[in-house]
Amino acid sequence: MTIHDPSLGSQAITRLSQLDDLEACVVIYLRLWCAGPVGRCAMRSDLANGLGAPRAAMATDAFAAMFSMLTRHPRNPLRHNALQSACLHPDETSFARFVAQAASGDREGALWLALPMVRADLAPQLTAAATDFGLRIRQMLVQRPDTTPYLH
Structure with a gap:
């Protein structure tokens, strides 16, 4: 089930x-990144396993750019749950939806989702980084449909 699933109606994810x-990958990677150096290393390793080292480095750079904008110029701080939590914080859901929207090619829709996250002048940059990151994750999932157990 996805957050875009109409069968959910007004039910919260x-x-x-x-x-x-x-x-789900976006949320897991957000949690890993926020876990500090060990989590970031695990994220890079997982991306390298799925994409190869050069593309993993580009994906990591795109995520780092997003996270930098979200932490340096936030409208509200981005909150998240613990790495092993099965529950989602609403901010995690919004962030995952934003990246998925950007990766789908709906730039305008993604820009609208970026506006509550950062200053309006940074929304296009945030969306560009989300598009890059989201497309690389999508590529990884297509190449490796049986994603690593670490992610699920």
Whole structure:
């Protein structure tokens, strides 16, 4: 089930298992990044396993750019749950939806989702980084549909 699933109606997404693979990866990577150097190393390793070292480095750079904008110029701080939590914080759901929207090619829709996250002048840059990151995650999931157990 995805957050775009109309069968959910107005039901809130509250569990990691309710997200599609791309969105779940985004949330897991957000949590890993926020876990500090060890988590970032695990994220880079997982990306390298799925994309190869050069493309993993580009994906990591795109994520780092997004995270930098989100932490240096936030409208509100981006909150997240613990790495092993099956529950989602609403901010995690919004962030995953934003990256998925950007990766889908709907730039305008992604820009609208970026506006509550950062200053308006940074929304296009945030969207560009999200598009880059999201497309690389999508590529990884297509190349490796049986994603690593670490992510699920």
